[in-house]
Amino acid sequence: MIVRKLLFFLFLFFVLQGVDAQSRKVINLPDISGYITLKCDFHIHTVFSDGTVWPTIRVQEAWEEGLDAIAITDHIEYRPHSKDIVADHNRSYEIAEPLSKQLDILLVRGAEITRAMPPGHLNALFINNANFLEREDVNDAIKEARDQGAFILWNHPGWKAQQPDTTLWWDEHSALLKSDMLHGIEVYNHSSYYPEALDWANEKKLTVFANSDVHAPMLTKEDEHRPMTLVFAKSRTLGGIKEALFKRRTAVYFGNTLMGQSSVLEPLFFGSLDFKKAALKLTNKENKVVNIKNNSDVDYELELVQPGVGFDAPETITLKAHHVTPLALSGNSEEINDAQNIDVYYRVKNMFTDSTENILVTFSFRNN
Amino acid sequence: MIVRKLLFFLFLFFVLQGVDAQSRKVINLPDISGYITLKCDFHIHTVFSDGTVWPTIRVQEAWEEGLDAIAITDHIEYRPHSKDIVADHNRSYEIAEPLSKQLDILLVRGAEITRAMPPGHLNALFINNANFLEREDVNDAIKEARDQGAFILWNHPGWKAQQPDTTLWWDEHSALLKSDMLHGIEVYNHSSYYPEALDWANEKKLTVFANSDVHAPMLTKEDEHRPMTLVFAKSRTLGGIKEALFKRRTAVYFGNTLMGQSSVLEPLFFGSLDFKKAALKLTNKENKVVNIKNNSDVDYELELVQPGVGFDAPETITLKAHHVTPLALSGNSEEINDAQNIDVYYRVKNMFTDSTENILVTFSFRNN
Amino acid sequence: MIVRKLLFFLFLFFVLQGVDAQSRKVINLPDISGYITLKCDFHIHTVFSDGTVWPTIRVQEAWEEGLDAIAITDHIEYRPHSKDIVADHNRSYEIAEPLSKQLDILLVRGAEITRAMPPGHLNALFINNANFLEREDVNDAIKEARDQGAFILWNHPGWKAQQPDTTLWWDEHSALLKSDMLHGIEVYNHSSYYPEALDWANEKKLTVFANSDVHAPMLTKEDEHRPMTLVFAKSRTLGGIKEALFKRRTAVYFGNTLMGQSSVLEPLFFGSLDFKKAALKLTNKENKVVNIKNNSDVDYELELVQPGVGFDAPETITLKAHHVTPLALSGNSEEINDAQNIDVYYRVKNMFTDSTENILVTFSFRNN
Amino acid sequence: MIVRKLLFFLFLFFVLQGVDAQSRKVINLPDISGYITLKCDFHIHTVFSDGTVWPTIRVQEAWEEGLDAIAITDHIEYRPHSKDIVADHNRSYEIAEPLSKQLDILLVRGAEITRAMPPGHLNALFINNANFLEREDVNDAIKEARDQGAFILWNHPGWKAQQPDTTLWWDEHSALLKSDMLHGIEVYNHSSYYPEALDWANEKKLTVFANSDVHAPMLTKEDEHRPMTLVFAKSRTLGGIKEALFKRRTAVYFGNTLMGQSSVLEPLFFGSLDFKKAALKLTNKENKVVNIKNNSDVDYELELVQPGVGFDAPETITLKAHHVTPLALSGNSEEINDAQNIDVYYRVKNMFTDSTENILVTFSFRNN
Structure with missing residues (x-):
């Protein structure tokens, strides 16, 4: 068979091309007393929703940039490439997983519940099965995530496409909060900062996040870093991250700015x-x-x-x-x-x- | 319908993210007497073969980097994502084409005939239908390309995976040359230079190429450029490029080096x-x-x-x-x-x- | 003689070291209708006052950075190196002049009249003899400059060391203006912007300047430029610059900012x-x-x-x-x-x- | 007095300008067992010979670039600025010393004995009084240095101005070596590497050096470093350096290259x-x-x-x-x-x- 004969050569070729990025950057930030400082990005897309890169690239990018953990969070409700890409909602995670193990990047299974405002877009992290989140009613979808044990955060809460004139907290968010269906909020998304979100996080005891929400290839310059969520974890494991998120031990890191509680910023x-x-x-x-x-x-x-x-x-x-x-x-x-x-x-x-x-x-x- | 309601917001979001790269670099090289100097890359992959980005990204990258023309040349015989991506061989071109028109990037329809050595890998440019190139016998595939009027070049002729100990010209290449089924050769591919190829081009009247053969996202640094083929064309059109390729009016440009005939290098x-x-x-x-x-x-x-x-x-x-x-x-x-x-x-x-x-x-x- | 034998070798050595900077940067700004856009710095010090480099270095720096003209403006009243450097006030100009001719940098003879506020520090440009500016009474010094035909500008008018709490225009400046002894003002000095100075320039018909006031070696990064005064001159000559300064055809250029009259900014x-x-x-x-x-x-x-x-x-x-x-x-x-x-x-x-x-x-x- | 009134303002001004470089770079190289790795440059000129900057600038540059120690080594026999600068041979050291103490840069008193080949140019380090090195006969000058306890090294031994066709070791150098009047050699000077010098150092037990021999302002780019001599010292003191030099515990560091004995390179x-x-x-x-x-x-x-x-x-x-x-x-x-x-x-x-x-x-x- 032609194809089989080629595999070895092509594998080699891929490996040789992989030579392009043989080294992993080090992000220099100290651990703080009792906790490891993990560099994480919990909002990332691939070709399996409206992103433009293959899932393995997201792991490769994270490795090169010195991250510890990422979540691939393809949209449940919006999949513009579905004419050509035929797969269920778990597929991007499954494709990325082997490489994440090989490169020791912690890969969080996630998905983005993608609705009009309210409640807008929500990321469900640490789910078991993304397919069950495809529900007509948004509350059913969120409940399903919660029942899977998910950590749920509100994405880009002041996004102009959904909140054109002002950044509002809706009754629907209060309801979610009350029902243990909202745990965190993005203070920084891609290249936008939402100051209201930082104050709401303090007021309502939400965990703060900075995420890239990247769709295209990551083009981080050598002396810069993507927006990221610092997680202060007891161990460098998925469990360690989940515990820290629910305990609100995170900080927001974008550009030359850090945000969070003084209990983590001062150390x-x-x-x-x-x-x-x-x-x-x-x-x-x-x-x-x-x-x-x-x-x-x-x-x-x-x-x-x-x-x-x-x-x-x-x-x-x-x-x-x-x-x-x-x-x-x-x-x-x-x-x-x-x-x-x-x-x-x-x-x-x-x-x-x-x-x-x-x-x-x-x-x-x-x-x- | 949920999906429909989202489309407008998501479109806006995509547009806002597109803001990341709003400007097109200028590559400063002079036109030469009677000809326009076009900056081209004729060897590019997407997720539709073993690349890792969506076809539109290739157009976007070319626009940002200041190129005039690209060919998407997905492998005919090697499609490792076919479990998830179900499409024919023309699909990557079709997806890229609307954006190429909008951004005024000349998009050449191409494909890579991907075989063991000899004859190795060959790019067919200016084809009409890539699907007809899927043939058991390599000569049938190349003939089909020629019959579609294609310009055919030998890719990475000294690639170590196929020519581990030395860089050889095979009888099969002489036969192709004689049958008008070989017109050009890569002197530079990705990050490898093949000096023998430059001498063969002079000796056998082949057109010289430098191509990126990019599989992953393009990560060209701001003050660098990808390897490219300079085409000295009578007009900035697909026809202008094709005429120039068959007339051997090209030069190789990688790093700070230019290669080709003195008739183009001196001007x-x-x-x-x-x-x-x-x-x-x-x-x-x-x-x-x-x-x-x-x-x-x-x-x-x-x-x-x-x-x-x-x-x-x-x-x-x-x-x-x-x-x-x-x-x-x-x-x-x-x-x-x-x-x-x-x-x-x-x-x-x-x-x-x-x-x-x-x-x-x-x-x-x-x-x- | 030992010394004589060494001269040839040392000259060669100096030349070889000069190889460090063999090329002159191009500052890309268009000429405007009828005028050449000259890039100038009219406030520069050397070891002959309180600077720390030899005068020829100032010419070399200007050449490398793509400037057209500089004025060396050593302090008349402040010469902290005078224990070791014994020379009159014209000496730094005389040392710099031969190299400026060789490198085609227009060298303006100048000096800084350096007094307490009011009137503060004033640069006299296009003087004939700096020695005559050493006078007990500041008005005598300025009159001498005017009588030599000098263009006179007020330096760093809001300098905190002299105007700690606010930026004031003093009666003394009005008097100078009235007596044709004040023609221009620094809107930008070194790394400080004085917005009041821009408004005063409009109100009182003063010529605007941005100057480096450099004392130490110039450490301009490759992709940056020093603060400079753009002069829109009829010719690239000292006379052309002098005419333009008295006609107020200048603009202020620092960082990514331009300031001046719309008659020059729009073109x-x-x-x-x-x-x-x-x-x-x-x-x-x-x-x-x-x-x-x-x-x-x-x-x-x-x-x-x-x-x-x-x-x-x-x-x-x-x-x-x-x-x-x-x-x-x-x-x-x-x-x-x-x-x-x-x-x-x-x-x-x-x-x-x-x-x-x-x-x-x-x-x-x-x-x- | 006018001058006195100005001093305070000008001092402030100087301080404010000094703000330009408020931070000291860190050169990251490990200490090795039992020794501190000191970053040193033992060949530097100022306006007091044929350099073009004031001595304090050399200390400032060293501090900013992360060096531990420098020697100012003005030529004894070549002082082209002597018409304007009237001072003895110790003066550049005396001017630099107070700032070196303030910034904790170790300042070695040195001088360059500057003769035709043979023996060429020699640096005398750790002298007491440079004035006594001004002697008609070169051997008298070198003996004087030795008698002051100096460490003596041969500078740029393959400098083309003195050894145009080849790099030779002369009988005069053998004689110096025998008389304890030659202890080290520059393997790298400014931007030239002398491979013969590295081999001679091994053969004749000389200490290896890389020095900048800088005359003009240092223009080291942010991500580069000047050529330097690494000294493996028992303490960060002048005495510690002197002991290490005589014991040959140094390495050459320029660009991305290190040279020396494997006993220091391996650790x-x-x-x-x-x-x-x-x-x-x-x-x-x-x-x-x-x-x-x-x-x-x-x-x-x-x-x-x-x-x-x-x-x-x-x-x-x-x-x-x-x-x-x-x-x-x-x-x-x-x-x-x-x-x-x-x-x-x-x-x-x-x-x-x-x-x-x-x-x-x-x-x-x-x-x-």
């Missing part, structure tokens, strides 16, 4: 930094410099919250990723000579706990 | 450059500088072929793309004072006419 | 673009695309000013530098079918005529 | 890598993947030295900097099933011990 911040903790011995009219090394990929942008007592500190300072930045303190009164401790208070302008608030951090040094 | 070189043609008036012990502006994307690397008569010129010089580079000449004997003309001879080290020869160029100036 | 904008002027023949419910090629280095960011009559146009569009961007128009009423012309009105968000206003541009097409 | 290589040491349990016809994380800035390029016994390993593999690269091993005979250990032998193509030899490394795994 992320300090876990990124190395600096000497020795006593400063700062006195009046003298300078001391603390060299701060930032091992993470994030440029932290600091703004002084209040003047120091007895010393000056820079009004603004950027702790550049993978660089050492000096923090220069200068004594400006005799008071500093006897100070036991020096506390310097900064606002981290690119770490948000809600739509208007940044986290505050304190650099504390012994002085004598 | 490409000088067409890239702007400099003043005024008389130099160089005299002994004086310097004159000619500022050469290179408007093309190619860094031309020059090496002096022989010393000038009565003057010194730089041993090596790089005419950097989109920069002005000074060519400094200095008189070194009284002879130069009376010279009517000054000719400076350089070898262009990144423009090849065969596997070992570069083109030679002469900068000629009046002196008095 | 800069349209001179950057290539697109077909053929009739559109747009009808209701149809789309037409105009492909706009931007040949300049500026990404023009457009925002629709008002809806079209009978057609839709994109709300926002970026005409990316050196790319082709499609402008898609779609008929939305029967009215369009009979329209003789189609006018599309955009605000160019990165071209400013004063601190709050952008220029408005109209794309006009025949329709039938 | 540099393995110290860069993280991978699991668990038993592989590879059996016939199975695959096992070892994920290797490269924490250094070097892309290590590996080439298989010999086939494995009972398994296949990749012919070539690149361990890309700051990426994870999989090493895939596949069993190819029954022999592998019982193997206690698996050793994979690679040549590191960008780590050289002499002009033709690379280091060989062995990845050793337990199998059962």
